[in-house]
Amino acid sequence: MSSSIKAFKSLQVVSDVSQKLFTEEIYPKRFPVILRNVEIGPCQEKWTVEYLAEKGGNKEVKIHVAPTPQMDFIQKNFVYRSLPFSEFVLRAAKLKQDKFFISENEKYYLRALGDDPRKDIADISQQFPELAQDIHIPPFFKKDRFFSSVFRIASPGIQLWTHYDVMDNLLIQVNGRKRVVLFSPQEVDKLYLNGDKSEVLDIDNLDDVKFPLFSHAERYEGILNPGDILFIPALWFHNVISMDFGVAVNVFWKHMDDNFYDSKDTYGNKDPLPATRAMQILDRALKTLDELPLEYRDFYARRLVHRIQSKTLHDNFPT
Ligand SMILES: O=C(O)CCC(=O)C(=O)O
Numbered sequence: 001m002s003s004s005i006k007a008f009k010s011l012q013v014v015s016d017v018s019q020k021l022f023t024e025e026i027y028p029k030r031f032p033v034i035l036r037n038v039e040i041g042p043c044q045e046k047w048t049v050e051y052l053a054e055k056g057g058n059k060e061v062k063i064h065v066a067p068t069p070q071m072d073f074i075q076k077n078f079v080y081r082s083l084p085f086s087e088f089v090l091r092a093a094k095l096k097q098d099k100f101f102i103s104e105n106e107k108y109y110l111r112a113l114g115d116d117p118r119k120d121i122a123d124i125s126q127q128f129p130e131l132a133q134d135i136h137i138p139p140f141f142k143k144d145r146f147f148s149s150v151f152r153i154a155s156p157g158i159q160l161w162t163h164y165d166v167m168d169n170l171l172i173q174v175n176g177r178k179r180v181v182l183f184s185p186q187e188v189d190k191l192y193l194n195g196d197k198s199e200v201l202d203i204d205n206l207d208d209v210k211f212p213l214f215s216h217a218e219r220y221e222g223i224l225n226p227g228d229i230l231f232i233p234a235l236w237f238h239n240v241i242s243m244d245f246g247v248a249v250n251v252f253w254k255h256m257d258d259n260f261y262d263s264k265d266t267y268g269n270k271d272p273l274p275a276t277r278a279m280q281i282l283d284r285a286l287k288t289l290d291e292l293p294l295e296y297r298d299f300y301a302r303r304l305v306h307r308i309q310s311k312t313l314h315d316n317f318p319t
């Protein structure tokens, strides 16, 4: 059985957001908002396909190439390939390819990386200095909290799976429209996670047999127009469809103290260190219960669940 009924709430759109309004009113609520008419510099006028190809240069970039718009991390329907940035941009802006890896209708997605992705963090001012001059990152967080700035360039139609990141995020949509769907971290129990991603790929035609809880998750939707910025607080799940050829830059920054973050995290999606430790401790606890016969194991596992629920879950957080 599949259901396509998708009740949703609209993301709030706030226009002409000043630094003061963002830092004092919006940020502390830790709720996603579309910010409209914020000064982002000349990129919106300048970043045509030809200009991006010229100024972005021939640096090799690693891209996702998928045969269909919906990327599938479970079946791995996409491949990783490298192209010079300029060639990649020209291809991503077209619907049909003369030269291709899989098929003439293949779709592309770039999530830019650091020069050495194992060690370096993506920063457009390092990897694309000429283009970085054209974009003004709004001063909505302290400079020393900055983590990374990431090019997100997408073929028309491509869909990025629902996932969370562990940093606060401003997703600056420079060109093209994007449909974004978000779910609160408090809905995590209904989202069928596999690591940082939801196994529910088709969020518009829900499989209620395989994923009965998903349709009960409260869903927020919005359309990003060119120039819009989406504030995505850390841990909020997001799913993105590029309605057109899309060029975006997202900026991740740290909400918590430096020492909570994994220093080996170059993507901004590794769980905070205390969370990782807690999961390891829980895995050990479960392994310890394995020493008991089944009925005892089941009983004490239920008591553990109850203990976690009564000690840690809050319906609302103070803002
Ligand atoms: O807009 C996109 O392509 C994906 C954005 C995203 O996942 C992010 O900014 O964290």
Ligand SMILES: [Fe+2]
Pocket (backbone or CB within 6 Å): 163, 164, 165, 238
């Ligand atoms: Fe993300």
